[in-house]
Amino acid sequence: MRSSVKLGIAAALSILLSFYNPSLAFAVDITEVTSPGGIKAWLIEDRSNPIISMKFAFSGGSSVDPNGKEGLANLVAATIDEGAGNLGSQAFQAKLNDLSISLGFDAGREFFSGELVTLKKNKATAFKLLNLSLTSPRFDEEPVERIRTQITLVLQQRQDDPGYKAQATLRDLYYPSHVYGRPNDGTPESLKKIAVPDMKNYLRENIARANLTVAVVGDIDAEELGSLLDQAFDGIAQKAKLFSIPEAKPAIKGGTIILDEDIPQSEVLMTQAGIARDDPDYYAAFIVNHILGGGSFSSRLYQEVREKRGLAYSVGSYLSLLDQAPLLMASVATQNERVAEAVRIMKEQWSLMAEEGPSDQELIDAKTYLTGSFPLSFTSTGRVANILLAMQLNDLGIDYLDRRNEYLESVSLADAKRVAKRLFDTDSLTVVIAGRPEGIEQQTPLTTVP
Structure with missing residues (x-):
């Protein structure tokens, strides 16, 4: 899926740090940054190359997918950057590519996460595009249906993968009535039931400052980062919908x-x-x-x-x-x-x-x-x-x-x-x-x- 490809691009953009000497690895200075708007992040400054990498996560992930619509979080993660604001899918992706900006999202069991990697000179545009993805995704019919089809094909192919079948069987046996027992990426049947209003509702209920965690490494200082954090996460909710994942004991x-x-x-x-x-x-x-x-x-x-x-x-x-x-x-x-x-x-x-x-x-x-x-x-x-x-x-x-x-x-x-x-x-x-x-x-x- 597209998000996995983008993570690979981000790895290519990332730079080697001088941490091969064990004595240096633990002398890293981590700064806790609080933006003017109150958003917190951990920062390691690295001036060796003009690149900024940011990882962030919102608690929830696929565990909050509604019953019968398993795979919702994953579909949102795969389509959230397929056009936002006044930029359609191709225009949005072209802007990312033209400026060598890597932006990707992923939905795990417990977290909806993202990654942004950019050259320092393009940081303002990069953080603006991130904000548009989180607050104004278009979810236009063509990219949504294209990616829904891609995910469905992957899920169908997995049905012929013995290793996946073993994992799915174990999951079903261990957690028959728990959210951990559900397929993270959904099923072909559950994907058909997910509509654009469901996707927008997922963002509205689960993307919030209160359940946000941020980490940044690169050519940026605390003051610059604080301003960009407010820009990136401006407009998202203050609090997410309450949820809890109960303890899961193997059945x-x-x-x-x-x-x-x-x-x-x-x-x-x-x-x-x-x-x-x-x-x-x-x-x-x-x-x-x-x-x-x-x-x-x-x-x-x-x-x-x-x-x-x-x-x-x-x-x-x-x-x-x-x-x-x-x-x-x-x-x-x-x-x-x-x-x-x-x-x-x-x-x-x-x-x-x-x-x-x-x-x-x-x-x-x-x-x-x-x-x-x-x-x-x-x-x-x-x-x-x-x-x-x-x-x-x-x-x-x-x-x-x-x-x-x-x-x-x-x-x-x-x-x-x-x-x-x-x-x-x-x-x-x-x-x-x-x-x-x-x-x-x-x-x-x-x-x-x-």
Whole structure:
């Protein structure tokens, strides 16, 4: 979809920052800016190139889509910059292209977000175009129907994607009556029901100063930014419609579900309850997951599944951090005749981590990698702005960059073993397999939570 393409353009426009030296990465000065109109933002000034990157988010996302009109937020994000004010779609896009301005929007589960990247000399026009998108989108018939058709085609193509089917099945089983159980991008049927008044209403109810978070990196100072913030967000509502996302507890716990797909290689997804980002044990969990499957070539899963046995090209695990539904997940794709062995090995490693935890050397190596590689996250204004935005959305504090590695270094071996035992639960693993795996059978979920 167009918004994804634009994010790629923004990455190309972003500049390399001089943060490869670990000692420099944590000496970054973050300024909290408050505009004359009261809009707050976090800013890192970088004068090395005349480029400004801004990331922003409004809470809500697709979780506030009305029942039966799933995909509304996503359709709004994909069409909001297809003409605004007195500029039609082609004229609006031409103005962006002529001035090398990248403007894109995205709708996730919990946030409706955007990105603006511009040369400093074009900042006034860039921020004005952003404002027009947010306050005066045209939603003309041609671009809306064109993009609706594009999204529908993507959704239809996904129906033939075994990996997507596994994810959708897991989502449906885990959260049958929760907003997290709905398709983020909607369905072909729900998209047909969305009309332009719905799209305008979404903006009116959910785009507001009270639920806005902003991060900026680039060639701009606090005073300039304050003025531009007021210009960019002038005319949006002060407060959004009240909403809350209830806690989402998985409706099933354990079991194996097989989706019959006539393909030579099965897609496997393994999931259990995870750990919240604000949990005191999060950093220990982050480390032990890195050791199990999050560390790519160095992880236990990679070594046991790929290197020693050649069962799969890639395998890994990760922490999924939706606010109301943290999960611990793992995935692998392998030939049907080898699925049973791959799943058995992964479960064995899951159990071993729970029972014994990591070794002292594994903990040392993980800390060395996670602290030493962190500066590589700071390679462009866009990536740094993303980090600043995430810091705010997760309430990490403006001094997080100075403290992040300390959090990791403070995790002791005893902490890691305790948290591994708390986190990894082989019995509660739900395994969804799309394919025709040999030597493994469908199981009724072990536990259905009322």
